[in-house]
Amino acid sequence: MSDLQISLLIIGAVVVGGVYLFNWQQERKFRRKLGQAFDVERDDVLLRAGPQVDGRVEPQLQRGEEPAATHVPGTDEGNEAGSAPLAPAAAPGFDTAIDYVAAVDGEAPIPEAVIDELLSRVAACGKPYRAAGLEVESGQWEDLTRAAGARYTKLRLALQLVNRGGPVNPAQLAMFCDAVRGCAGRSAASTSCPDTQAALKAARELDGLCAEVDIAIGVNIVAADGAAFPGTKIRALAEAAGFKLEPDGVFHFRNELRQTLFTLDNHEPAPFLPEQIKSLSTSGVTLLLDVPRVTDGPKVFDRMLDIGRSLAQALGGKLVDDNRVALNEAGITKIRQQLAAIHATMEARGVGAGSARALRLFS
Template identity: 60%
Template sequence: MSDLQWSLLVIGAVVVGAVYLYNWLQERSFHRRMQQAFGAARDDVLLKGGVESALADGRLEPQLVPSGPEQAADERAVRAGRPADTDTVEGSDSVLDYVAAIEADAALPDPVIGELMSKIASCGKPVHIEGFDLQGGIWEDVVRGRGGRYGKLRVSLQLVNRAGVVNPAQLSAFCDAVRGCADRGAAVAACPDALAALKNARELDAFCADVDVAVGVNLVAAEGASFPGARIRAAAEAAGFKLEPDGMFHYRDEQRQSLFTLDNHEPAPFLPESIKGLTTRGVTLLLDVPRVAKGAEVLDLMLKTAHELAGALDGRLVDDNRAALSEAGIGRIREQVRSIHARMDLRGIPAGSPRALRLFS
């Protein structure tokens, strides 16, 4: 090689090395800033004062007495920015998702997309990918084996659900996977500000913790008696419930949305193969407030159904202090449900909507 060729080779190597060093320093700075901003433990925001003080465990009783079973309502939901592109992607939600974009001059290879799908699936949160079909000119859900046709991708990570809030390491891994896909596919990646997304997530999480409550009504057997499982099943099915694989009876509407459930007051679940031999001292009807539209109407329907079951099983409706339900207590709970739904409407998360169902899952 000539001296000129050697000089060009050395210069090229230096430039490539400088680019890699710059990217490494930027990534290191990003991780350090996220750890500094969000390294501290999260403080849960609980309802306080008056009626709300009885709801700290996420459960509303008709006489405002906390009750079990405990609700798994630790950390909730999130608002995150989307890329500043005007393309609309069906399936992603700027309130719930962190949405990254990938854009290439040609179709991305299928192996590259497949690797991206595998990596983001391990982030620990629900994920979704939509691709822009260059041939059809439409956005669609990306399916393995159909690569070689998508020139753009929108990659969504749900930041919060009832399992908890996404942590900085998970979000960083998601962004790394997106950028890696872009690098291997000769494309450009755009990831929104992660720090802003995490901050907004914590703010919305605090709101959702306030409204994530359930209304429970207990049906108990007479002193010294118990309900046979076969009799519970017959009465529940006659009232409109159906036993489902999660070990509970569900009362569903015409759209198959679960309105409220009937669960064993004792630890054992209701299972088809064992319910005939089961006995229990009581059952609980439960209304998951943020997951049901028209909550006050559904509450009245649940109470009506509870009275029907009490008659069929010769049981009594009580709160967790085994005190009979009062109309005054029921009225207070009805107003509280209306208040929660009104707050959710103002926040843009109507109770029972697809957004609420994703968020409170």
């Protein structure tokens, strides 16, 4: 190899090395700036660790599923037929903490047949949903119903991420988005569906949080060995105490807003049906408080306990826990403490027990 060739090789190596070094320095500089721009910790109130709640406490803590302020971010994915907002504005009454909200925005009123088909397809997803339309003349959002007429230029559809049936799954969310996009396609409208992967992740996290606080407190009234309570006497005493027998075969004790505070159910499998209660007898009944669905739980628990004691005395039975052990003040105090802890956890995570959000999640 000649001296000229060796010199050229050395010069070439130096040039290549210089270019590589320059690119490496630029990449480090870019990464450092990028890290500084995005290295911000975000504190999600909903994901803070709250008080731990035991799965069972005597007399009875039965597992059954806050809303959490879990946000479902919007992305460009799924936007069709023109540009649309990254996160569609929710209609009044929608809750973006627990709802996956999609939008259909048109210039002209959307045909009634298209809306009917959309609602049918959304209902088939298998999760609770809400729908609203922006009325042409009034400019107000209205609940969307069938046979509404071609009066809406904009629609908002919300699929609930979690209920007691569990979190929304990929197939349900895909079906929902397909229905929304199909509606937009048939009405020459634009559509916006937020990032489904982010929504599924949020749903799983929210479901886990709900499971931590989904507790029912039960108190049993049992008859003496070999004895039984007549159904007619149970009904008379329950109604005198303020309960009402409802179609589900359970006595409900409701507040002035018609919300169930606690229930009285047959300790045996047979429900309390009006046509059968006259001939029914049972070895016991159960008072049950659905903790996340009730405001001011400790106060409601005390009221349920007072009624339970009165019923036990009138029926000639005993107030016991799920192991048929008589209740004592130590056990009752522990229940009150656990109940207060559960409600505090829910409040800290963005959902008050008995609130509208809680009633939707725990249904």
